[in-house]
Amino acid sequence: MLAYIGLGSNLADPQQQVRTAIDDISAITETSLLAQSSLYHSPPMGPQDQPDYINAVVAVETALSPHALLDALQQIEQKHGRIRKRHWGERTLDLDILLYADKVIEDERLTVPHPGIAERAFVVYPLAEIAPALQIPGHGSLATIKANCPPEGIEPLENKQS
Numbered sequence: 354m355l356a357y358i359g360l361g362s363n364l365a366d367p368q369q370q371v372r373t374a375i376d377d378i379s380a381i382t383e384t385s386l387l388a389q390s391s392l393y394h395s396p397p398m399g400p401q402d403q404p405d406y407i408n409a410v411v412a413v414e415t416a417l418s419p420h421a422l423l424d425a426l427q428q429i430e431q432k433h434g435r436i437r438k439r440h441w442g443e444r445t446l447d448l449d450i451l452l453y454a455d456k457v458i459e460d461e462r463l464t465v466p467h468p469g470i471a472e473r474a475f476v477v478y479p480l481a482e483i484a485p486a487l488q489i490p491g492h493g494s495l496a497t498i499k500a501n502c503p504p505e506g507i508e509p510l511e512n513k514q515s
């Protein structure tokens with residue numbers, strides 16, 4: 354199955370967190386990395402008194418069920434010493450299943466497509482980089498979503514002035 358995973362970090366060297374997490378994802382059993390977006394620098398959504406985020410999206414081919422994939426991603430978050438200080442606050446590493454094939458899932462642990470997928474520039478832009486023609490169940494085409502989604506200050510890292 355083809356799945357898309359969103360990555361975000363704004364604590365403890367976020368660039369390194371995200372790069373290592375991509376390596377960890379590529380090492381998940383029965384799963385292989387198909388594509389990875391650039392790393393994006395993005396201002397926080399939510400409380401503004403927290404550091405900027407690094408965000409990225411990867412595509413994987415996986416034989417794991419959605420919940421088994423979620424288990425594997427949560428293990429990676431734990432390994433990165435995931436700290437989550439407050440709701441909508443800073444975190445060491447956040448891994449979200451954005452899409453899993455064309456499945457719609459709603460249970461206690463998992464909502465797929467991810468509820469923020471169509472509104473969050475830090476998801477929409479990296480996702481569009483690796484899957485410009487994507488159709489999102491219940492939301493239509495990613496191209497249309499992107500056209501209606503202001504970039505909100507997100508920038509690919511390479512273009513970021515230091």
Ligand code: ROI
Pocket residue numbers: 360361362395396397398399406408440441442443447475
């Ligand atoms: N803001 C940005 N820019 N990137 C994120 O990954 C992110 N993750 C979150 C909240 C706190 C909503 N804000 C974010 O969970």
